[in-house]
Amino acid sequence: MLRARLSGVSGLRHPLWMCGLRPFFLFAALSAVLLMLPWLGFLGHGLPLPAVPGGPFVWHGHELLFGFALAAMAGFLLTVVPEFAGGDEFTPTQVRRLAALWLLGRVAFWSSGVLGAGALAVSATAHLALLGGLAWLAAPRLWRDPRRKHLAFLWALAGLAVCIAGFYADALQGGHPARWLYAALGVFMMLIVVALSRVSMRIMNHAIEEAGIVGVEYRARPVRRNLAIFCIGFFTLAEFFLPGTRLSGWLALAAAAALFNLMNDWHIGRVLFRRRPLMLYGVYVFMATGYATMGLALVFETGAAGAGRHLLAVGALGLAIYAVMSIAGRAHCGQPFETRLWMPLGAALLAGAALVRALTAWPGADILTLWLVAGLLWVAAYGLFAWHMAPLFLAARTDGLHGCKGTAIP
Amino acid sequence: MSFLYRWFAGIPAYLWSGWGALASLFLLVAGWEAVSLAYGPLVLPDPAAAFDRLFALIDSGAAGTELALTARRAMTGLALAILVGSLLGLLAGLSLTASMLARPIVTVLLGTPPIAWLVLAMLWFGASDGTPIFTVFVACLPVIFIGALAGTRTLDHHLKDVATVFRLPWRMKLVDLYLPHVVSYLFPAWINALGNAWRVVVMAELLSSADGVGASLAVARSQLDMDAALAWIAAVVLTLLAVEYLLLEPIKREVERWRPVEHV
Amino acid sequence: MSELRLTGLAHAYALKTVLEDIDLVLPAGRILALVGPSGCGKTTLLHLAAGLLTVQTGELRNGFGRPAAIFQQPRLLPWKTTRDNIALGLKAAGLPRAAYRRRADAIGRAVGLDGDALDQFPHQLSGGMQSRAALARALVLEPDLLLMDEPFSALDIGLKAQLYRLLLDHQAARGVAVLMITHDLMEAVRLADSLLVMAPDPGRIVHRFDLGTPAAARDDDFVHRTTAEFLRHGDVRASFGLAPRVSPAATACPREIGTKVGAGGTAQVLPMPAGRKGLAC
Numbered sequence: 001m002l003r004a005r006l007s008g009v010s011g012l013r014h015p016l017w018m019c020g021l022r023p024f025f026l027f028a029a030l031s032a033v034l035l036m037l038p039w040l041g042f043l044g045h046g047l048p049l050p051a052v053p054g055g056p057f058v059w060h061g062h063e064l065l066f067g068f069a070l071a072a073m074a075g076f077l078l079t080v081v082p083e084f085a086g087g088d089e090f091t092p093t094q095v096r097r098l099a100a101l102w103l104l105g106r107v108a109f110w111s112s113g114v115l116g117a118g119a120l121a122v123s124a125t126a127h128l129a130l131l132g133g134l135a136w137l138a139a140p141r142l143w144r145d146p147r148r149k150h151l152a153f154l155w156a157l158a159g160l161a162v163c164i165a166g167f168y169a170d171a172l173q174g175g176h177p178a179r180w181l182y183a184a185l186g187v188f189m190m191l192i193v194v195a196l197s198r199v200s201m202r203i204m205n206h207a208i209e210e211a212g213i214v215g216v217e218y219r220a221r222p223v224r225r226n227l228a229i230f231c232i233g234f235f236t237l238a239e240f241f242l243p244g245t246r247l248s249g250w251l252a253l254a255a256a257a258a259l260f261n262l263m264n265d266w267h268i269g270r271v272l273f274r275r276r277p278l279m280l281y282g283v284y285v286f287m288a289t290g291y292a293t294m295g296l297a298l299v300f301e302t303g304a305a306g307a308g309r310h311l312l313a314v315g316a317l318g319l320a321i322y323a324v325m326s327i328a329g330r331a332h333c334g335q336p337f338e339t340r341l342w343m344p345l346g347a348a349l350l351a352g353a354a355l356v357r358a359l360t361a362w363p364g365a366d367i368l369t370l371w372l373v374a375g376l377l378w379v380a381a382y383g384l385f386a387w388h389m390a391p392l393f394l395a396a397r398t399d400g401l402h403g404c405k406g407t408a409i410p
Numbered sequence: 411m412s413f414l415y416r417w418f419a420g421i422p423a424y425l426w427s428g429w430g431a432l433a434s435l436f437l438l439v440a441g442w443e444a445v446s447l448a449y450g451p452l453v454l455p456d457p458a459a460a461f462d463r464l465f466a467l468i469d470s471g472a473a474g475t476e477l478a479l480t481a482r483r484a485m486t487g488l489a490l491a492i493l494v495g496s497l498l499g500l501l502a503g504l505s506l507t508a509s510m511l512a513r514p515i516v517t518v519l520l521g522t523p524p525i526a527w528l529v530l531a532m533l534w535f536g537a538s539d540g541t542p543i544f545t546v547f548v549a550c551l552p553v554i555f556i557g558a559l560a561g562t563r564t565l566d567h568h569l570k571d572v573a574t575v576f577r578l579p580w581r582m583k584l585v586d587l588y589l590p591h592v593v594s595y596l597f598p599a600w601i602n603a604l605g606n607a608w609r610v611v612v613m614a615e616l617l618s619s620a621d622g623v624g625a626s627l628a629v630a631r632s633q634l635d636m637d638a639a640l641a642w643i644a645a646v647v648l649t650l651l652a653v654e655y656l657l658l659e660p661i662k663r664e665v666e667r668w669r670p671v672e673h674v
Numbered sequence: 675m676s677e678l679r680l681t682g683l684a685h686a687y688a689l690k691t692v693l694e695d696i697d698l699v700l701p702a703g704r705i706l707a708l709v710g711p712s713g714c715g716k717t718t719l720l721h722l723a724a725g726l727l728t729v730q731t732g733e734l735r736n737g738f739g740r741p742a743a744i745f746q747q748p749r750l751l752p753w754k755t756t757r758d759n760i761a762l763g764l765k766a767a768g769l770p771r772a773a774y775r776r777r778a779d780a781i782g783r784a785v786g787l788d789g790d791a792l793d794q795f796p797h798q799l800s801g802g803m804q805s806r807a808a809l810a811r812a813l814v815l816e817p818d819l820l821l822m823d824e825p826f827s828a829l830d831i832g833l834k835a836q837l838y839r840l841l842l843d844h845q846a847a848r849g850v851a852v853l854m855i856t857h858d859l860m861e862a863v864r865l866a867d868s869l870l871v872m873a874p875d876p877g878r879i880v881h882r883f884d885l886g887t888p889a890a891a892r893d894d895d896f897v898h899r900t901t902a903e904f905l906r907h908g909d910v911r912a913s914f915g916l917a918p919r920v921s922p923a924a925t926a927c928p929r930e931i932g933t934k935v936g937a938g939g940t941a942q943v944l945p946m947p948a949g950r951k952g953l954a955c
Contacts, residue, residue, distance in 0.1 A: 254436035261429035575743040576763040590753040668753040
């Protein structure tokens with residue numbers, strides 16, 4: 001079955017290349033699982049990880065941010081840019097080139113411990129070329145839009161490019177590149193706030209309609225969003241230049257408060273408790289509590305900053321990617337919204353993973369066990385996703401359409 | 411009933427909307443921390459030191475006592491100003507001649523710095539409570555007077571015509587026409603005056619009293635105790651913030667529900 | 675039979691005479707339209723009739739017991755909900771709360787305001803909704819005299835038509851006497867039984883027309899035709915500051931009207947003051 005689906009995958013006609021999100025969401029889902037398993041092996045049994053500059057923790061962060069999350073972002077942008085800004089869909093050739101760059105980045109980085117600086121340079125080039133390619137495809141369209149209201153995506157691409165360039169510059173000079181990973185997490189948080197504001201308008205208002213609620217309308221207004229983005233950006237800069245200071249702690253608290261403030265937009269009644277709205281809302285809950293935890297940890301000088309960071313990475317980033325991939329992934333493959341139980345179950349597993357990972361900050365907690373449990377929950381969530389969604393990405397559309405065209409439902 | 415229901419149902423949303431204010435306050439504290447980092451604790455102690463001292467002051471009970479004393483003085487002066495200013499302003503507003511007469515006098519009162527009044531008050535009242543109370547009274551009076559004056563002067567004669575044509579009895583005219591309109595001018599003036607009173611009373615105490623928050627600030631200054639000075643400043647500001655956002659703002663929202671909203 | 679009778683009425687603000695020698699009678703159940711250019715004293719006349727100004731010269735006898743007014747702007751109290759605004763007159767008359775709210779609801783529905791709109795404050799309503807509320811506030815009193823000062827002038831034609839219908843239905847059902855001011859001749863022709871043309875400097879009535887066809891039976895065609903005929907009339911043209919027509923039909927009366935009553939006693943074509951242009955006076 002799988003073999004049948006994969007046959008002819010090298011040809012441009014294979015459904016996998018029909019739409020940008022297909023290969024990249026597939027990469028994201030598979031890498032979420034395949035990157036976590038060796039990490040758990042390393043944590044639990046000391047199994048070796050690919051030797052990279054900075055050590056195993058840098059490998060973990062780099063791969064989940066610049067492998068997993070970047071793939072999801074690429075798939076998202078390749079699909080929504082033509083939809084938001086108009087124009088033809090991107091061609092299978094373009095999609096394939098970018099996918100090849102992503103794969104090259106994995107191989108080069110993993111082998112950099114063995115092959116040395118040359119592989120690192122190749123990896124840097126592959127990652128930057130992937131971002132550059134995305135910008136090359138997206139920028140003209142986003143710029144042509146008369147109101148240029150989606151330029152934020154370009155700024156996010158630029159921010160990530162800076163982080164990647166900095167990371168590899170540090171790595172090549174033998175420095176400790178982890179700070180660039182922290183900064184990249186900040187950029188991803190801002191990107192989520194921007195992306196969810198676009199996605200949530202449709203999801204929420206469709207859910208309102210679906211629930212038959214009248215007189216209520218959801219509007220993602222820029223006022224609160226901009227404050228949140230500003231605070232996150234400020235904190236990210238402060239953490240980069242003045243790591244571990246109270247100053248960055250206050251800014252993290254400001255970011256948390258601004259994110260809680262952003263939730264005001266969402267408090268419009270019972271529609272929030274429906275499946276899709278609740279998933280997206282959960283992203284903000286985790287982001288706000290993540291920054292609050294980091295802020296408190298920095299201000300009161302406790303060791304909980306790592307727990308806060310993983311509330312952001314697992315809770316906010318993991319859940320946001322999961323939600324967007326499962327909603328947009330189906331819609332742009334011509335499928336109606338998923339009504340089966342695996343989808344909310346996966347979201348709940350991810351929420352559980354974030355909470356368990358955060359519990360490691362609890363005094364006297366059995367950190368290793370919690371790490372492993374959190375990792376397994378993550379693997380289960382994305383395993384479910386891959387099991388149900390991968391066949392969709394590999395198969396032709398059943399509605400007779402071609403490309404990325406979304407179904408009427410978001 | 412519906413009023414009470416609305417009031418209580420609105421509390422969670424109102425409190426939650428406070429996160430925005432909290433975000434900007436955290437940014438302010440971050441700015442404070444940044445200055446303290448750049449210039450060192452001798453110039454500006456960091457927020458944590460000031461807050462530590464503040465908690466110590468609260469624990470020892472000193473903060474409560476001094477704040478209560480200062481609040482009593484500020485409120486007495488403010489209450490007098492509200493009473494006199496509102497009444498005089500309303501009366502002046504009723505007569506064109508009186509409002510013409512009042513304007514330059516109010517300008518003089520507004521233009522006189524509170525510190526000048528403080529000097530006079532110290533000569534008249536010495537070190538008694540009278541000095542801060544009088545200073546607060548004089549500082550707040552013109553603001554309230556102008557609010558009340560504007561309230562009566564701006565009453566739309568179009569609406570008065572409506573009241574006449576629909577034969578509103580005088581009680582209805584008062585309750586349904588004049589009062590809501592005048593209150594919409596008076597209330598912001600009162601809130602404005604409250605902030606004024608709170609600032610002026612601390613200044614008056616600093617120079618003239620032996621107790622109260624202002625006096626404590628004076629002590630901190632004489633001992634070059636930056637932490638304590640900042641702790642007292644934080645106490646004053648936080649009290650005002652709490653009164654403004656937990657008490658006055660909800661009342662204002664309820665009173666002015668009919669106004670087109672500009673807030674976000 | 676009650677009536678509103680003005681005899682030899684004149685009015686001046688400081689040194690400027692705005693009304694001179696006004697005679698008119700409005701019997702119960704009739705609709706009388708005062709038309710004329712802006713500033714010709716129409717509003718002053720209406721305010722005198724409404725009791726908002728004190729009569730200086732002449733006599734004003736108002737035999738109606740329950741007057742109500744609709745102003746040029748909706749003039750709703752901004753701090754009251756639409757429902758309470760509509761109920762204002764009823765509350766003033768001492769009706770218990772439940773009763774006046776029920777009646778306000780009923781009339782609100784009749785003019786097309788739903789429950790949501792009734793719960794909202796005026797600033798939350800569109801201009802058209804506010805005008806409906808103002809109309810409802812007057813109609814809910816079941817007045818025997820309705821004074822209207824260009825209440826529809828700011829509305830689009832669709833909304834105007836709706837409100838005309840509401841007003842005419844109400845008028846037909848209750849037999850209310852209406853004194854309306856307008857500078858819109860079509861509006862006057864559509865609604866009124868009689869038209870009084872006013873001229874400025876000083877404001878006076880220069881012409882009276884009675885329309886034979888009942889208001890309910892007038893269609894768009896009738897309104898357009900009759901308005902066009904009015905506009906050919908010398909007094910009307912002079913009053914609005916239009917150049918006199920030189921065609922033979924210029925001084926003839928519109929067909930249906932026939933009677934020409936010199937209500938103010940000064941029905942001749944007036945010479946235009948030199949240099950005056952447009953409608954301002």
